[in-house]
Structure formats: structure tokens, C-alpha cells
Amino acid sequence: ETGVTQSPTHLIKTRGQQVTLRCSSQSGHNTVSWYQQALGQGPQFIFQYYREEENGRGNFPPRFSGLQFPNYSSELNVNALELDDSALYLCASSFPATFQETQYFGPGTRLLVL
Amino acid sequence: AQKVTQAQTEISVVEKEDVTLDCVYETRDTTYYLFWYKQPPSGELVFLIRRNSFDEQNEISGRYSWNFQKSTSSFNFTITASQVVDSAVYFCALSEAQAIYKLTFGKGTLLTVNP
Secondary structure, X not given: OOOXXXXXXXXXXXXXXXXXXXXXXXXXXXXXXXXXXXXXXXXXEEEEEEOOEEEEEOOOOOOEEEEEOOOOOEEEXXXXXXXXXXXXXXXXXXXXXXXXXXXXXXXXXXXXXX | OOEEEOOOOEEEEEOOOOEEEOOEXXXXXXXXXXXXXXEOOOOOOEEEEEEEOOOOOOEEEOOEEEEEEHHHOEEEEEEOOOOHHHOEEEXXXXXXXXXXXXXXXXXXXXXXXXX
């Protein structure tokens, strides 16, 4: 186990709703990244948070937003849910003294949008 | 733009067979990192290896070995004497050296090891 935890494990929402997913990073890790993994695909980078600020972003619209808290835990918020948002959402933590450290992933949250 | 191609969608072998998972990548960066992750049915991505572009030495870890060839932009993964517990989806990934957190993944290879 990596020590990265995510909640909830599964979630069902309807189109147009908002959702918040949570991630607790491995002890000592101050950076969190979020990925979206559609069925049968590889994960896609959404964004990374470092020192409570967004540090980099992939090709996702602004309705995907995040937060990082002083204890380094993180939230991913998705507004105006669409059917295509159905996916496994993974968070990964690392301790990037020089942004060179490997990321360790949590078990993910499976989101189904109906 | 970076791209990772895993041409093998699914592979099925019998226990104790050797199996090689292929990975071909594209990048304009001169410095980059390559990774392999394993994803069992539980969903969690398990880190297996990281290799930087300066180090073309092959690596062996138990039954796992990796062959990095910069000339062909390939980073292949071999499991020797496969076991049922090796059954999973395996992902190859690439990142820029200055943004190691931003991984570009391939679509993965589903490996099934039958008893």
C-alpha cells in the first residue's frame, strides 16, 4: 500500500450536478496530482497542487477545480457534470524537493454520471 | 507533444511463460523520465520503475526486467516465469524532466496469466 487514501470509493451522480472527491496524501508528501482514467484508457493528468496552489494543469476545462489544505490533503471538484465525466479519478502524492520525486497513487474514486 | 504507444491491448500467457510488454514513446525533450505502473483490478496504480533518459542501462528486479533503447524510443518490460498474480493492466508512462508530476500514459496492456 502507498499510504494514499481516497474517498469515497464509489459515487453516482446525475448530469448537471456537482461532485467533490477527496484525497489524503502519503505522510510527508506535500504535493498532490489528480488524474482521470476513462474505461479502457490510460490516466490523464488533470492538475497538480503544491503548497496549496495549482502548479500545473492538463487539458481539462475550468469546471474541474481543486484545493489543497495545510495538511496536504486535497479535493477535486467537478461542476456541471457531464456523462463523459464518468471515470476512475486517481490522486497521487509525492515529495518533490526538486519536483523529481516519483508519485504514488491512491486506489481511486469511481464516478458514474447518469 | 508527448505520446506513449502500447500496441498490445491484451496478452494471455500460461503460468511460467516469459512475456514482454512493449512501449514506444515520442517526445521532443532531451531529458525525460519513463515509468511502468501496474494496475490490478482494485484500481490502484502500483509503481514499478522509473528510468531517466540519461540512463540506458537495462535493469533487473527479481522476475522483472526493463530494456530501454533510446535509438528506437522504446522501453520494454519483461516478466520472466510469469505467475497468476502478475495478471493486471500494465501502463507505460512518460514525463518531462522538469515536470515529473505530469505523466503521459499509454492505453495499457491487459496481461492475463492462466494457471
